[in-house]
Amino acid sequence: MRLPLQGQPYAACEETEFIKMFFQSLHHFGDYILLQKRIFTVPDRWSEFFRRFIDEAGSLIIGSIAIVVTISLFIGAVITIQTQLNVSSPLLPAYTVGLVTRDTLLLEFSSSIMCLLLAGKIGSNIASEIGTMRVTEQIDALDIMGVNSANYLILPKIAAMVVFIPVLVVFSMAAGLFGGYLVASFTSIIPASRYIYGLQSYFTEYYIWYTIIKSFFFAFVISSVASYFGYKVRGGALEVGKASTDSVVVSSVTILLLDVILTKLLLQ
Amino acid sequence: MIEVKNIFKSFDGKPVLRDISAQFHTGKTNLIIGKSGSGKTVLMKSIVGLIKPDSGHVLYDGKDFLGMSENDVKALRCEIGMLFQGSALFDSLTVLENVMFPLKMFTRQSAAEREKRARFCLERVNLTGADRQFPSEISGGMQKRVAIARAIALNPKYLFCDEPNSGLDPQTSILIDELVRDITREYNITTIINTHDMSSVLGIGDNIIFLNQGEKEWVGTSNDIYTSTNEKLNDFIFASNLFKTVKEYIDHKND
Numbered sequence: 427m428r429l430p431l432q433g434q435p436y437a438a439c440e441e442t443e444f445i446k447m448f449f450q451s452l453h454h455f456g457d458y459i460l461l462q463k464r465i466f467t468v469p470d471r472w473s474e475f476f477r478r479f480i481d482e483a484g485s486l487i488i489g490s491i492a493i494v495v496t497i498s499l500f501i502g503a504v505i506t507i508q509t510q511l512n513v514s515s516p517l518l519p520a521y522t523v524g525l526v527t528r529d530t531l532l533l534e535f536s537s538s539i540m541c542l543l544l545a546g547k548i549g550s551n552i553a554s555e556i557g558t559m560r561v562t563e564q565i566d567a568l569d570i571m572g573v574n575s576a577n578y579l580i581l582p583k584i585a586a587m588v589v590f591i592p593v594l595v596v597f598s599m600a601a602g603l604f605g606g607y608l609v610a611s612f613t614s615i616i617p618a619s620r621y622i623y624g625l626q627s628y629f630t631e632y633y634i635w636y637t638i639i640k641s642f643f644f645a646f647v648i649s650s651v652a653s654y655f656g657y658k659v660r661g662g663a664l665e666v667g668k669a670s671t672d673s674v675v676v677s678s679v680t681i682l683l684l685d686v687i688l689t690k691l692l693l694q
Numbered sequence: 695m696i697e698v699k700n701i702f703k704s705f706d707g708k709p710v711l712r713d714i715s716a717q718f719h720t721g722k723t724n725l726i727i728g729k730s731g732s733g734k735t736v737l738m739k740s741i742v743g744l745i746k747p748d749s750g751h752v753l754y755d756g757k758d759f760l761g762m763s764e765n766d767v768k769a770l771r772c773e774i775g776m777l778f779q780g781s782a783l784f785d786s787l788t789v790l791e792n793v794m795f796p797l798k799m800f801t802r803q804s805a806a807e808r809e810k811r812a813r814f815c816l817e818r819v820n821l822t823g824a825d826r827q828f829p830s831e832i833s834g835g836m837q838k839r840v841a842i843a844r845a846i847a848l849n850p851k852y853l854f855c856d857e858p859n860s861g862l863d864p865q866t867s868i869l870i871d872e873l874v875r876d877i878t879r880e881y882n883i884t885t886i887i888n889t890h891d892m893s894s895v896l897g898i899g900d901n902i903i904f905l906n907q908g909e910k911e912w913v914g915t916s917n918d919i920y921t922s923t924n925e926k927l928n929d930f931i932f933a934s935n936l937f938k939t940v941k942e943y944i945d946h947k948n949d
Contacts, residue, residue: 566778
């Protein structure tokens with residue numbers, strides 16, 4: 427924080443810093459929008475776009491399946507145990523555990539929390555990859571050749587993320603519910619049949635669509651924000667690291683903010 | 695021919711290029727030389743369009759680059775090859791794929807034709823047998839040669855080299871210089887090299903522009919350097935003991 431000048435109160439100094447930060451954020455936002463304009467153009471070569479799309483889907487998405495399934499499996503199991511602890515009342519039927527586990531996973535965990543995790547894993551990967559290409563002049567080389575570097579590098583990543591993150595989210599739901607089933611099967615906290623009955627009770631199909639719709643938005647945020655921070659890197663390795671961290675922070679906050687807005691719009 | 699007219703550029707109010715006008719001739723190796731921070735890279739990046747100058751004109755064979763439409767710029771870019779300081783090869787592609795890349799993006803050639811052309815370019819830079827290796831698996835000198843092969847793959851009319859000798863040993867450095875000079879003459883290209891390597895300056899400088907603190911200080915050929923009376927140029931060129939000794943020897947011989 428900047429120290430106040432002689433005779434300047436602390437509050438005024440902080441206010442100046444706040445205004446500066448506000449304008450910096452506006453500047454970044456404007457830059458981000460202009461970058462989207464360069465990204466969303468017709469690719470120079472569709473064959474090259476599809477080749478890169480497949481590559482990105484392989485490296486970003488396939489490489490994340492194991493971590494998504496593992497985390498979801500354990501979280502599903504934990505939610506089941508904790509729900510059972512909190513609703514162990516003779517007034518509530520045993521199947522409530524399955525019902526609450528299902529709704530928790532479907533409504534919040536598999537989309538929002540999973541995308542927060544992916545913002546860390548995939549987002550930092552994208553930002554550091556593009557950032558390294560920037561500092562080693564590979565992006566300049568593309569621009570000099572007349573290739574729209576933003577479109578060539580970023581569009582396949584965004585497309586792969588928007589198409590396949592919802593698939594990962596579906597995997598996450600299935601793995602989470604299965605984690606709860608394993609707990610019910612191998613412990614005596616709730617009979618497995620009650621758990622399954624709970625999963626089927628009062629089921630609202632729309633919740634799945636709600637989760638998938640949210641994940642489209644989150645996938646776009648993760649890939650486009652990370653790409654922006656990577657693409658705008660200036661300097662060296664230190665700045666690439668900073669861009670990677672900044673991309674995770676900004677994507678996470680944006681995901682949470684969008685989560686509130688989308689929940690309000692889609693569920694009420 | 696490339697011509698720059700009255701180029702001005704400043705960053706955060708600090709002038710980096712001041713009223714630079716110069717001509718870069720076809721079929722010749724045109725060198726931009728100067729100390730670190732003299733504005734060489736900014737001038738080169740302004741010419742290729744990576745940096746937009748505050749004012750001035752960049753003319754490619756008489757056509758103003760800064761006033762061109764997006765499509766014209768794209769067409770012109772296919773006629774430009776560039777060798778970057780760090781080679782800037784694509785890490786994820788093999789040597790052969792790197793050279794084939796511009797052909798893939800900008801020609802309708804079949805895969806076999808592209809490969810044939812890429813192999814020809816690699817042979818032209820005396821690099822065979824490394825086509826299946828990745829850039830990280832080959833030496834710095836080989837990387838530069840791959841970058842030259844990639845730069846000439848589309849038969850460019852203009853070739854830009856940003857410090858082509860940096861990080862290379864003197865012998866490899868001379869090989870790269872000779873390669874660039876030979877390619878320039880063979881294909882009648884307008885080549886602009888940005889360097890502070892004295893052996894390049896004296897060896898291949900057909901047309902040399904010396905920048906000092908963002909201003910054009912001197913223009914001439916490598917032969918003119920020995921007889922130049924420009925103090926700033928002499929201070930720069932003959933800063934090293936080796937070149938100082940050569941200069942003294944030549945002066946002594948002339949006396």
